[in-house]
Amino acid sequence: MEAPDGPIGPGSDGPSDADAAAVDVPDGIADAVDADTGEGELERTIGLSGGLAIGIGTMIGAGIFVFPGLAAESAGPAASLSFAIGAIVALLVALPTSELATAMPRSGGGYFFISRALGTAPGAIVGIGLWLGLVFASAFYLVGLGSYAGQVFLEAGIALPLDPAVPLGVAFGAGLTALSLFGTDNTASLQNGIVAVLLVILTLFLSYGSLDALGVFGTERTPERFFPPGGLLPVFQTAALVFTSYLGFAQVATVAGDIKDPSRNLPLAMVASVLVVGVFYVVTVFVATSAFGSGRLGEFGETAMVEVAREFVGLPGAIAIVVAGLLATFSSANASILSASRAVYAVSRDDLIPAAASRINLRYGTPHVALGLAGGPIVALAATGQVEVLAEVASFLHLVMYGLICVALIRLRRERPDWYAPSFRCPAGLAIATCGAAASFALIAFMRPASIGIGIAVMVAAYGWYRHYATDVELEGRFRND
Numbered sequence: 001m002e003a004p005d006g007p008i009g010p011g012s013d014g015p016s017d018a019d020a021a022a023v024d025v026p027d028g029i030a031d032a033v034d035a036d037t038g039e040g041e042l043e044r045t046i047g048l049s050g051g052l053a054i055g056i057g058t059m060i061g062a063g064i065f066v067f068p069g070l071a072a073e074s075a076g077p078a079a080s081l082s083f084a085i086g087a088i089v090a091l092l093v094a095l096p097t098s099e100l101a102t103a104m105p106r107s108g109g110g111y112f113f114i115s116r117a118l119g120t121a122p123g124a125i126v127g128i129g130l131w132l133g134l135v136f137a138s139a140f141y142l143v144g145l146g147s148y149a150g151q152v153f154l155e156a157g158i159a160l161p162l163d164p165a166v167p168l169g170v171a172f173g174a175g176l177t178a179l180s181l182f183g184t185d186n187t188a189s190l191q192n193g194i195v196a197v198l199l200v201i202l203t204l205f206l207s208y209g210s211l212d213a214l215g216v217f218g219t220e221r222t223p224e225r226f227f228p229p230g231g232l233l234p235v236f237q238t239a240a241l242v243f244t245s246y247l248g249f250a251q252v253a254t255v256a257g258d259i260k261d262p263s264r265n266l267p268l269a270m271v272a273s274v275l276v277v278g279v280f281y282v283v284t285v286f287v288a289t290s291a292f293g294s295g296r297l298g299e300f301g302e303t304a305m306v307e308v309a310r311e312f313v314g315l316p317g318a319i320a321i322v323v324a325g326l327l328a329t330f331s332s333a334n335a336s337i338l339s340a341s342r343a344v345y346a347v348s349r350d351d352l353i354p355a356a357a358s359r360i361n362l363r364y365g366t367p368h369v370a371l372g373l374a375g376g377p378i379v380a381l382a383a384t385g386q387v388e389v390l391a392e393v394a395s396f397l398h399l400v401m402y403g404l405i406c407v408a409l410i411r412l413r414r415e416r417p418d419w420y421a422p423s424f425r426c427p428a429g430l431a432i433a434t435c436g437a438a439a440s441f442a443l444i445a446f447m448r449p450a451s452i453g454i455g456i457a458v459m460v461a462a463y464g465w466y467r468h469y470a471t472d473v474e475l476e477g478r479f480r481n482d
Contacts, residue, residue, distance in 0.1 A: 048265045051252050055273025057195040058248025061332030064202070064281060065325040066144040066302045067242050068288040070388065073298025075238040076228040080285040082238035083245070087278030089443055090246040092436035093402040094274055095426040096409040098267035101253035103412075103422035105262070108346035109253050110401045115350065117408035119476040124466035125459050126401045127347035132458050133397030134340035135374060137244055138333055139381035140390035142169035145329035146382075147302040151322050165302070166385040173382050176334050177375025180341070182364050194331045201324040206283050209312055213290035224293055233446075240446040241388060243395040245281060249274050250402075251339070263423040302387060340374035341367055352470045389454070392447050396455035403440035406433040417477060 046054075071079035100113040108115075111130050115123025146169030153160055228234045252259075252270045259265050284305075288297055291308045300307045305325065309317035345367050348357035361368040381390060410433050412420050426432055444452065 046259045046265075048268055051259055051265055051269025052273055052276075053195060055249050055252045055269055056199075056276055057331070058251045058335055059246060059273065059277040060195060060198055060202075060280060060328070061248075061335075062141045062144045062329040063242060063245030063332075064284055065148065065305050065321070065328050066140075066387070067245060067391075068285055068308070069297050069300045069302065069304025071238050071242055071285060072289050072294040072304070074228070074241070075234045076294040077224055077226045077286070077289040078228060078235045079238050079242075079289070079294075080282045082235050082242055083281040083285060084278065085236065085239040085443075086243045086246050087274055087281070089239075089243065089399075089402075089436070089439045090249050090274045090278075091271060092432060092439050093405060094249055094270040095267060096406050096429065096433045096436055097250055097253050097402075098270050099422045099424050099426040099429065100405065100409060100412075102262045102266055102424045103420050108343075109250055110405050111343065111346055114401070114404045114408050115475040116478060117412050117476070118404065120352075120470060120473050121463065121466055122404060123350070123475050124347070124352050124470060125462045126404055127343065127350070127352055128462035128465065129397040129458055130401055131340055131343040131347065131374070132377070133247075133394050133401070134336050134343055135377045136381060136390050136397070137247060137394035138173070138336035138340060138374075138378045139169075139384075140244060140387060140394060141329055141333035141336055142173045142378065142382040143385055143387050143390070144302055145169055145172050145326070145333055148306075148322060148325035148329055151303050151306055151325070155319060155322060166383060169382045169385075170379055172330075172333065173337075173375065173379040176337050177371055177378070180334075180338055180371050180375075181361065181366055181368055194327045198324055198328055198331075201320055202280060202284075205309060205312075205317065205321065206280070206287055209287035209291070209308070210283060212312060213287055224289065228294075236443070236446040237448075240395060240443050241392055242281075243399065243443060244391040246274065246277070247394065247398050248335075249277075250405075267424055267426075337371075337374060337378060340378065341370040344370035344373045350475060351473050352466065389448075389451055392451035393454045393458075396444055396447060396451055397458060399440045399444050400455070400459065403437045406437035406440065409433040410437075419477065 068079070071082060075082050097110070097113075100117075101109075104113055104116060106112045108127075109130075111123060111127040114126045143165055146165035146167070149168045149172070150160070150164035153164065249270055252266065252273065259269070288304060288308045291297075291311045292300075297304050297308075303325070306318050306321050309321040313320075344353070345358045347353050348355060348370070357369050357373060358367060359369050360366070384390070409426065410430060413429055413433075444455075447455075
């Protein structure tokens with residue numbers, strides 16, 4: 001059976017309940033569905049600056065406020081090199097993704113590319129893995145959000161009987177999922193506003209901190225040994241942990257159909273957003289480790305940046321970073337919850353999970369079932385409070401997808417199907433894609449065994465589901481570019 005390309009009722013040969021009521025679907029949802037199925041053409045309204053805002057906005061978030069203490073504890077000042085390694089891996093994947101996105105401008109991003117290039121089984125593993133990868137990432141962001149929300153009480157001098165990070169993270173998760181049900185019309189403008197505020201705060205703070213660290217003014221500090229006792233091994237292990245910070249660059253590819261002059265603006269937006277965010281991360285770790293020794297910085301945990309700001313600027317700096325951390329973790333959690341529900345919608349549309357998962361709430365125009373399938377597991381995982389495991393499992397599942405994206409490009413370049421006509425061609429495409437695949441898979445080897453085990457279990461379960469439910473679905477090569 002080939003799943004139809006029709007509007008909202010994937011997996012059904014006849015009209016579904018959603019199809020029958022299509023006349024009542026809000027215009028915005030109808031437009032999105034048309035874009036997903038290839039029926040109609042999107043108006044290209046997003047320029048280079050808009051693409052950069054999407055890429056930077058999805059990455060300059062929780063990682064920059066949650067990871068410095070954890071990373072410095074593992075790799076010392078060389079944690080800045082860990083973030084640079086993550087940026088290099090992301091860059092090697094960004095160019096192949098740009099080419100695939102201009103050839104297949106559809107929602108679903110990496111899942112869509114892989115399922116059409118490599119077939120249903122890899123598509124099912126990646127699609128379900130992307131859904132659960134975003135679930136783990138969202139839970140990680142929520143624990144970070146809870147940590148910064150708890151810091152508000154500490155700054156106000158209010159003593160709490162227990163660490164509020166996990167309960168507050170769970171509460172925020174439930175609240176954001178419920179909020180998403182009532183529509184996302186203002187999400188983009190809210191996200192852009194948050195990003196603008198974050199960039200201003202971070203630029204001012206990091207400029208001051210860098211000058212202080214370089215000895216231009218402030219307290220003279222004794223440089224710490226750059227590499228930790230374990231040499232390069234902790235650096236690569238930390239790179240695997242913090243790669244969660246770079247998960248957002250591929251989000252630019254999901255709006256490829258909306259971008260003006262995609263052959264130019266799409267690769268520029270993806271590559272430039274990784275470079276900008278990578279510089280921010282590297283400088284942040286440099287500034288943080290210059291303020292305190294890496295051991296002491298690690299003791300501060302998820303809110304280490306608050307203490308760094310307090311060291312440099314005093315209470316006003318600490319308050320500014322608390323506000324920025326709240327905005328960043330809120331932004332990352334909100335965007336990831338929405339993305340997780342969109343991943344559920346994408347695999348349901350292709351009949352890899354029951355069609356009910358893609359139903360649209362006709363009152364609010366939101367995928368309420370998909371939101372439930374995303375929000376429920378997110379809240380449950382946030383309740384564990386296992387920050388590092390949550391981050392690594394999210395990185396594992398995304399790195400598998402990124403590696404397979406590169407494999408997809410290699411296959412399409414070699415087989416040259418008639419429908420594959422990208423408007424952007426990755427320079428030295430086969431070489432870049434080979435390096436991107438190798439780097440993505442290699443980084444997984446440096447993760448802790450528990451994270452690898454959970455990631456493999458998710459992939460095995462996804463394949464088992466495919467064998468049980470979707471072996472008669474054929475996705476390879478199924479693409480229309482009407």
